[in-house]
Amino acid sequence: MICLFSKAQVKKYNYSEESRVYQQVADITISTNSDGIKKLSDLYSESPLIIAFVYTRCIGICNPFLAELSQNISLSGTDAKQHYKVLVLSFDTSDRVEDMNKLAARFNFENNKHWIFATTQQADILNKSVGFNPIWDGSRMQFDHEALLVGINQYGYVVKKLTGLRNPDDISLLLRELNGVFVASYQLPGNNSLLSCFTYNPATGERKISLGLLLLIAPFVFSLVIVFIMAIIMNRRLKNTAVPHHYAGT
Amino acid sequence: MNNILKLKKITSAWILAILLLFVLAISFGITMRFNQANDIKLSPVTFYSLMTTHGVTMVGIWVVAGMMAVNYLLSRYVKVSNGLNLFAMALTVIGVVMLWLTTFVGHYHTGWTFLYPLPFYTAWEKWATPVFLLSLGVLGIGWFVWSVGMLWQILKRYSLPQAFAWQHFKKGHTVETPPFILITTVTLVGVIACLLTAVLLLILYFAEYFSKGTFTNDALLMKNLTYFFGHTIINEALYLGVATLYELLPEVSGRPKFKMTWYVAVAWNCTLLFVLTAFFHHLYMDFAQPQSFQIIGQVASYFASLPSASVTAFSVIVLIYKNPVKWSLTNLLFVVGVAGWLIGGIGAVIDATISNNFVLHNTLWVPAHFHTYNAMGNVLFSLAFFNWAAKDFQGIASPLRYDKTKIFWLMVGGFGFVLMFYIGGAYSIPRRYAEYPNEFTNAKLLASAGAWFAIIYLWAIIVILFNIVMKCIKMFSVSE
Known part of the structure; x- marks a missing residue:
């Protein structure tokens, strides 16, 4: 009765940003452009981590996504007190560290201590643990995927997810939340x-x-x-x- | 067996059961404070299981204590049903057993607020969530039927306007409504409203539980409903205690009975309306709640407490000031209880003011104020009734010799215990922490001091209870 009575106000939302939040991220092995092979926990235990999911063969959202992220972080008003690292991680297991190095160079991030470019052979495990679901399209030889940022705190928990190209305010909220600053949030209707x-x-x-x-x-x-x-x-x-x-x- | 004797025996059984649970629940509270002080070591699961048991048990026993007391005193005016009394007792016993099974065997530990969606994040036995919710349902059904039954009997003798004392709003009325009847009517209507809210809440919980993911509740709605039920029922329990005060305090003090006046009638009618909307002050931090509701929460918090408390305090002062009063344990407990109610009420109003709540929200100020108006307010009203009833059962008065000493230690223990909470709140020490990190420098010391004061309070309570318990036990051997 309750269900029928209220059916009228149900809307079709798909807030994948809510999935896997406050869950532990898989501690996978990654190959980084700066420090060689590392565990993911080596990175997030040092400082909160933002993972940006891309791959180098991407002809769609990946490059504008990174460009926008770079610009928005600089516009977000982050101060020195806010610690963070951005891990640009390829979810395409055919990518090599050299490919990621070229990508870093394209955005002038080779020597930026906040930005790490890496590959992994355990992308599936990581994707599952953060609720990221890229689908391989064989006809286009491309992944069908969302532009996803995942904020991981120093204990390895997914704190926040942002889907799509987001404005500097959203990035600022993500950074603040990762640094333990209270950010008001509320469950959205599913x-x-x-x-x-x-x-x-x-x-x-x-x-x-x-x-x-x-x-x-x-x-x-x-x-x-x-x-x-x-x-x-x-x-x-x-x-x-x-x-x-x-x-x-x- | 005649009805009066039967009523006395049932009331004796209630008193014994409530006092047993009370002593156990205080012990749980003391254990938690010692754990917060780091004087003993409990696992977090044990701590939060104790916290859940302590909270729900305390709320439950003082609701039924108030209902049992007004039921007993109602028999002076109307015929009360012993069958309903027994029915409520049976469901209460079943509900409490189920509740304690979930917390001690099933390790259920959401706290008494069981805020959505916490009950579904099972960090305990899977069966514990539905059984916990069912236990609340069993308790709620028993109390709902009993409340409706009492109201039914009141309305058999008094018309609805008379029960609400509306004729006292104008001059020249011929019918007088006793204050006890007005307060009981107002309170029972409130109890029925919040028990219906509990039913709705449980339906929504079970709808989600059995839907297997096809139905999800709205967190804001569930929080509103939870506090509508929880905040309102504990306030109504207090008002049931106040009803017994209006009925018994003049009588045991050797003074004329309280008369109904227009301002007493207005105050308690206002209380009915405002107490039902005061719970919005629990949602100040929920920014999704519209601002208008937050303002209603603050205004209703003032108007729910101030008229009834000030009218009662005024009436009590007029009764005892410069008048010959026959002091006994009963009226001493009532008078100290009024002081506890007022102090706790002021603490509550301070916290219910939005600008203060930004500082005090979820600090130890919260348990400070509700322990004050419960442990040093409502509990004392009920103990006063128990003491009076035990004497009424057998017609034997206890000597006054040590009563003032008992009250002195009760006040030292009780007010010392809540003072540690207030100081903790002023230092912004958060509540509901099983253990305090070293950053809260005073928290452990205050918790330890609070626990020792609570032991003094418990000791005074046990001394006070001794005579009451003995008389209640003897009541079972009385025959016609």
Whole structure:
């Protein structure tokens, strides 16, 4: 009944940013352009880590994604107190460290201590642990994938995920959250999320009171109904009995 | 067996069960404070299981203590049902056994608030989540039926406007509503509303539990419903205690009974409305909640507590100030209880003010204020009733000789215990930590001091209880 009643307000959202958040990331082995072979935990135990998933044969989102990320980090107002490293990791197991070196050079990151370019043969394990699902398209010889940033804290937990090209404010929030600064967040309604208190329009930012909120009023209304029904029933009896003028304690 | 004798025996059984659970639940609390002090070492799971048991048990026993007390005193005005009384007791026993099984055998440890979606993140036996929710359902059904039954009996004798004392709003009325009847009616309506909220909450939890992922609840709605139920029921429990105060304090003090006045009627009618919306102050940190609700939360917090508390305090002062009062343990407990209620209430209003809540939210200030108006307020109202009832069962008064000493140590222990919480809150020490990191320099010392003060409180309680328990046990051997 509840499901049927509230079906009307269900919207089709796909917030993959919510999956695997606060879960442990797989501690895979990576080959880096600067320090050779390392475990992922070697990196995140030093400082919070942002993983950007790309591959060098990519003719789609990867390059604009990196360019945008580079620019947004510089615009995000990060100060020296905020520690972070960006791990640009290829999820294509055919990529070599040399390919990643060329990619780093293209963005002038070869000598930037905040940026690490790496490959891994354990991409599937990592992808699964962070909820990243690239699909190989054999006809185009390309991966169909989202532009994904994953924030990992110093204990190896996924703290935040950002999908798509994001503005400097979003990047700033990611960096702050990774550095332990409180960032307000709230669970967004999913496909199965019924009876919300409010419906939210992401395009306009408009928030409207919704069916769920009526449930807050319902118990009080029902209790009054119960009391009034009892009072009506009893009122008939009271009409025929003496009204107490004072109470008689025993 | 006549009805009155039966009522006395059932009430004796209630008192014994409540006192046993009370002593055990205090012991759990002391154990937790010693663990926070690092004086003993509990696993985090054991700590949070104890915290859950302590919270739900304390809330539960003082709700039923209040209901049992008003049920007993209602028999002065209307016929009360012993069958419903027994039914509520049976479901309460079953509910408590289920609850303790989930926490001690199933290691369930969400805290009494069981905030969504925590119950579904099973870090305990899988069966513990549904059994915990079911235990709340069993308790809720028993209390709901009992509340409706009591209200039914009140409305058999008083019309609805009379039960709410609306005739006192104007001059020239011929019917007087006893304050006890007004407060009981107002409170029972509130109890029914929050128990219905609990039913709704449990339906939503079980809908998600059995949906296998096809139905997800809204976190904000669930939090609103949880605090509607939880915050309201503990406040209503307090008001049930206040109802017994209005009925018994003048009587045991040898003073005329409280008369209904227009301002008492207005105050308690306001309380009915405002106490049901005050819970919004628990959601100040939930920025998704509209600002208007936050403002309602602050305003309702003031209006729910101030009229009833000030009218009661005024009435008690008028009753005892420069008047010959027959002091006994019962009225001493009532008067100290009013002080505890007021101090805790002021602490609550400070925390319910939005600008203060930014500093005090989820610090030890929160347990400070609710322990004050419960441990040093509502508990004392109920103990006063127990003491009076034990005497009423057998007509034998206890000597006053050591009563003032008992009260003195009760106050030292109780107020010392809550003072450690208040100081912790002022230092922004967070609550619900099993262990405090070294950064909170005063936390361990305060926890240790709090635990020792609580031991003094427990000792005073046990001394006070001794006579009550003996009289209640003897009650079972009384026959017609």
